[in-house]
Amino acid sequence: MxxxxxxxxxxxxxxxxxxxxxxxxxxxxxxxxxxxxxxxxxxxxxxxxxxxxxxxxxxxxxxxxxxxxxxxxxxxxxxxxxxxxxxxxxxxxxxxxxxxxxxxxxxxxxxxxxxxxxxxxxxxxxxxxxxxxxxCNPWCREDAVYIPFEDQREEYIHNDSGLLFKGTSGNIVSRPWSYDQFEPGVLEACLNLLQVTPQHQKNQGEDYLNRNNPVYISRVVSAMINSEDDRGVLKGKWKGGYKDGVDPSRWTGSGDILTQWAASGYRPVKYGQCWVFAAVMCTVMRALGIPCRVVTNFNSAHDTNGNLVIEEFYSETGQKLERSADSIWNFHVWVECWMTRPDLGSGLDGWQVLDPTPQERSAGVFCCGPAPVAAVKERRVDLPFDVPFVCAAVNADVHAVIVSQGQVIRCSTDTERVGSLICTKAVGLQRLQNLTGDYKPVTSPTSTLSSRRSNMSATSTLSTGSSGGVSLLLSLDKAPVAGQPVLFTVKVINRQRVAKVMQVHLNAQVKEYNHSPSETLWENHGVLRLAPMEVKLIPQQIPPALSQRVGGDDLINLAVVLVDSSSHERVLASEEFNVAGPLLSIQVEDEDSVVRHKKQEATVTFSNTWAHPVSGMLSVAGAGLIQGKLHFRMLAVRPGSSASQRITFTPSKVGQKMLQASLLLSDTNSTIRGFQMLHVGAA
Missing domain, CATH: 2.60.40.10 (Immunoglobulins)
Incomplete structure (x- = not known):
C-alpha cells in the first residue's frame, strides 16, 4: 500500500x-x-x-x-x-x-x-x-474571563482607543489614549513580556502551566509594567526633569512604548506615571484576551502605615506643609480586569483591581492585585491580593491639622473626600461612567457626594469648615480656564449672637497631582468684621498671569484660614483644582463616508486663548488610521488668533477609530490635545 x-x-x-x-x-x-x-x-x-x-x-x-x-x-x-x-x-x-x-x-x-x-x-x-x-476567550462560557455582554466584549477587548480621566472630580479632564493592541509588533511585545518575567526565567515549565489562570497572568503583568524588580516596560519618575527620556504627559498611546521596549532588548522605557502604567497594562491585557478597563480614583489615598487615616498639615496662614509620609493624589489611575475568583470563594467574581504603578510591595514585588472590587466595597481587609491597600485608597479618612510653632492648634476630620469619584470610560460612548457605587456601600454619604460631584455645576461648594460658631465655605464661581482669572468666593457665617473680628488668610500653591504643594502662587490677608448672625460673601480672584503658570498636570491648592481675634480659634477650608487649557479641533471631510484604503483629509485647528503668542510641534496619530505619526511645526499664534494644519490619512482597519492630535508648546511643558472618533467602513 x-x-x-x-x-x-x-x-x-x-x-x-x-x-x-x-x-x-x-x-x-x-x-x-x-x-x-x-x-x-x-x-x-x-x-x-x-x-x-x-x-x-x-x-x-x-x-x-x-x-x-x-x-x-x-x-x-x-x-x-x-x-x-x-x-x-x-x-x-x-x-x-x-x-x-x-x-x-x-x-x-x-x-x-x-x-x-x-x-x-x-x-x-x-x-x-x-x-x-x-x-484567553471572553466569548467562551467555560473560560474564566467570560463576560456575558457583547458590547462589553467589544469595549474591553476590541476597542483600541479610549479616554483616561485626570484633573479633579470637580473639573475632569478627558485625555485621549490609543491602546494600539492591534498595531504591528504590539502583540509580539506582549507575549515577549511573559517570556522575560522572573517567573519564566526561574521555572519555564511551571510558568507555562500557571498561564492558564488569569489571576496569575494579571499579577505577573502588573509587576512587569513597571521596572522596579525586573526587566519591566516602564521606568517611573515623578520629580526632576525628563531630558534622558520622555515626559510622561507626552505619550499618546501604548504602541510606541511597548515596541520601543521590545526593540531595545527589554530595557525600561523612560518615563511613566500612573496613567501611563495603567494604559499600557490595559493594552497588554486586552491583547492577551482578558477584558480590561482603565479606572481613575479621584482623591486617591496612599496610606503608608495602614491605619486608614491620611494626615494633612497646614500653617496658621493656610500654607500646606509637607510633614506626613501619607498622601492624597488628586487622581490615581489603575485598571480593572474581569475574571472569576474560585480561589477566594463565592461572590468575588467580576472586576478586579490591578495597579501597575510602583507604590508598595506586594509579596516582595512592586505590584498590586487582583483585588476584587466586591471585596473592596465590603471592606474585606482580611483577604489577600492587596484588598486593604485598595480599601485605603478609596475610603481613608482625612485629618486636617493646623500647626503653629510645632503645636497642633486645630484638627478636623473629613470622611468624604477620599475616593470622591471613581470612574472609567462608558461602554461605546466618549464619556465617563461613574463606578463609585461599585467601590463604596450604597448607604455611604460618599456615594451621594460622588454622584453630585460627577455632575458638578460651576457654582457647587467645594469645601467647608466650622469652629467656634463660625462656618466657612469655599466655592469656585466657575471652572477655571487658562488665560482667565480664577474666580472664587469665601462665604463666612457667624452662627452666634455676638460680633466677631476675624483675621482672613488665603493661600494658593502650585502642586503636582501626586505631591504636596510647592511654592506659593498667590496669597491675600485681611481682617473681617462680622455682626451677630451675619453672613458675608468675599469675592476673590487669582490673576490670569498667575493661573497661566499652572501647566500640564499641575493643580492649585487653595486654602482659607479664619482666626478669631478674641478666642484665637481657627477654621480651615481647602480645595485643590486644575486649570483647563484650550483644546484642538479636528474636522474630517466627508466624515460619514470614511472607508478602508481610501485617502481622507482632515483639518486640525488651534485657537490661542492666552494673552501671549504660542508655538510648538503638532503631532497627529490614530491606530488603524495612520501608520506611525505625522509631525508639523506650528509657528507663533498670536493671542486671539487661530492656526490650522491640513492632513491626509488612509485608514487600514474598519470599525470605530480615534484620530488624535497633540500640540507640544515650545515655551512651557504644556500639551494641548484633541480627538475625533470616526467610523471606518469596509471598502
Missing part, C-alpha cells in the same frame, strides 16, 4: 481569524486564536487519501518543553477540559480532510508549536510543523 503523506498544511487563517474574533491581529506573522474554540486546519495529502481503517493522524501541541499528543478522530462529544482533534464531518474529503483542533477553555496563553503526523500500516510517518498564538 502506498505511504500516506502530508503534502501541505493550511491553517485557514482568514476563516480562523473571523471565527475566533481575532481579525484585528491579521498583520501578525502567526495565526492568533482563542482557547475553548475550535481551530480549523486543512490538509492536502499526497499520493492516496486517508484510510480510516488503517491510517492514523496525530497532532502534537507544544508550549516550550510541555506538550500534549492527541489522535484525530471522527466527530465525538468535545471536552472543554482537554485537547482533542476530530475530522470536520461537513463535506469530508479524505484526500483533503479538514481537522478541528479543540483547545481546553483553561489552556495556557502563549505561542504554540503544532506538529501534524500521519502514519500508515507500513509504520512510516510524515510530519508538518506550524505555529499559532493562543489567547
Amino acid at each position: 502506498e505511504d500516506l503523506k502530508i503534502q501541505n498544511v493550511n491553517l485557514e487563517i482568514s476563516a480562523n481569524l473571523q471565527s475566533h474574533k481575532t481579525e484585528g491581529f491579521s498583520s501578525s506573522k502567526i495565526l492568533v486564536v482563542r482557547r475553548g474554540a475550535p481551530l480549523r486546519i486543512s490538509l492536502q495529502l499526497g499520493g492516496r487519501p486517508f484510510n480510516p481503517q488503517s491510517d492514523s493522524l496525530w497532532i502534537k501541541v507544544m508550549l516550550g518543553r510541555l506538550y500534549v499528543v492527541t489522535r484525530v478522530t471522527f466527530p465525538e462529544k468535545v471536552s472543554s477540559s482537554r485537547w482533542s482533534a476530530c475530522f470536520d464531518p461537513r463535506g469530508l474529503n479524505l484526500q483533503k480532510p479538514s481537522i478541528l483542533l479543540h483547545s481546553p477553555a483553561s489552556a495556557a496563553v502563549g505561542c504554540y508549536g503544532l506538529l501534524l503526523c500521519a502514519s500508515s500500516p507500513g509504520g512510516k510517518t510524515t510530519s508538518a510543523l506550524s505555529r499559532f498564538i493562543l489567547l
Whole structure:
C-alpha cells in the first residue's frame, strides 16, 4: 500500500481569524486564536487519501518543553477540559480532510508549536510543523474571563482607543489614549513580556502551566509594567526633569512604548506615571484576551502605615506643609480586569483591581492585585491580593491639622473626600461612567457626594469648615480656564449672637497631582468684621498671569484660614483644582463616508486663548488610521488668533477609530490635545 503523506498544511487563517474574533491581529506573522474554540486546519495529502481503517493522524501541541499528543478522530462529544482533534464531518474529503483542533477553555496563553503526523500500516510517518498564538476567550462560557455582554466584549477587548480621566472630580479632564493592541509588533511585545518575567526565567515549565489562570497572568503583568524588580516596560519618575527620556504627559498611546521596549532588548522605557502604567497594562491585557478597563480614583489615598487615616498639615496662614509620609493624589489611575475568583470563594467574581504603578510591595514585588472590587466595597481587609491597600485608597479618612510653632492648634476630620469619584470610560460612548457605587456601600454619604460631584455645576461648594460658631465655605464661581482669572468666593457665617473680628488668610500653591504643594502662587490677608448672625460673601480672584503658570498636570491648592481675634480659634477650608487649557479641533471631510484604503483629509485647528503668542510641534496619530505619526511645526499664534494644519490619512482597519492630535508648546511643558472618533467602513 502506498505511504500516506502530508503534502501541505493550511491553517485557514482568514476563516480562523473571523471565527475566533481575532481579525484585528491579521498583520501578525502567526495565526492568533482563542482557547475553548475550535481551530480549523486543512490538509492536502499526497499520493492516496486517508484510510480510516488503517491510517492514523496525530497532532502534537507544544508550549516550550510541555506538550500534549492527541489522535484525530471522527466527530465525538468535545471536552472543554482537554485537547482533542476530530475530522470536520461537513463535506469530508479524505484526500483533503479538514481537522478541528479543540483547545481546553483553561489552556495556557502563549505561542504554540503544532506538529501534524500521519502514519500508515507500513509504520512510516510524515510530519508538518506550524505555529499559532493562543489567547484567553471572553466569548467562551467555560473560560474564566467570560463576560456575558457583547458590547462589553467589544469595549474591553476590541476597542483600541479610549479616554483616561485626570484633573479633579470637580473639573475632569478627558485625555485621549490609543491602546494600539492591534498595531504591528504590539502583540509580539506582549507575549515577549511573559517570556522575560522572573517567573519564566526561574521555572519555564511551571510558568507555562500557571498561564492558564488569569489571576496569575494579571499579577505577573502588573509587576512587569513597571521596572522596579525586573526587566519591566516602564521606568517611573515623578520629580526632576525628563531630558534622558520622555515626559510622561507626552505619550499618546501604548504602541510606541511597548515596541520601543521590545526593540531595545527589554530595557525600561523612560518615563511613566500612573496613567501611563495603567494604559499600557490595559493594552497588554486586552491583547492577551482578558477584558480590561482603565479606572481613575479621584482623591486617591496612599496610606503608608495602614491605619486608614491620611494626615494633612497646614500653617496658621493656610500654607500646606509637607510633614506626613501619607498622601492624597488628586487622581490615581489603575485598571480593572474581569475574571472569576474560585480561589477566594463565592461572590468575588467580576472586576478586579490591578495597579501597575510602583507604590508598595506586594509579596516582595512592586505590584498590586487582583483585588476584587466586591471585596473592596465590603471592606474585606482580611483577604489577600492587596484588598486593604485598595480599601485605603478609596475610603481613608482625612485629618486636617493646623500647626503653629510645632503645636497642633486645630484638627478636623473629613470622611468624604477620599475616593470622591471613581470612574472609567462608558461602554461605546466618549464619556465617563461613574463606578463609585461599585467601590463604596450604597448607604455611604460618599456615594451621594460622588454622584453630585460627577455632575458638578460651576457654582457647587467645594469645601467647608466650622469652629467656634463660625462656618466657612469655599466655592469656585466657575471652572477655571487658562488665560482667565480664577474666580472664587469665601462665604463666612457667624452662627452666634455676638460680633466677631476675624483675621482672613488665603493661600494658593502650585502642586503636582501626586505631591504636596510647592511654592506659593498667590496669597491675600485681611481682617473681617462680622455682626451677630451675619453672613458675608468675599469675592476673590487669582490673576490670569498667575493661573497661566499652572501647566500640564499641575493643580492649585487653595486654602482659607479664619482666626478669631478674641478666642484665637481657627477654621480651615481647602480645595485643590486644575486649570483647563484650550483644546484642538479636528474636522474630517466627508466624515460619514470614511472607508478602508481610501485617502481622507482632515483639518486640525488651534485657537490661542492666552494673552501671549504660542508655538510648538503638532503631532497627529490614530491606530488603524495612520501608520506611525505625522509631525508639523506650528509657528507663533498670536493671542486671539487661530492656526490650522491640513492632513491626509488612509485608514487600514474598519470599525470605530480615534484620530488624535497633540500640540507640544515650545515655551512651557504644556500639551494641548484633541480627538475625533470616526467610523471606518469596509471598502
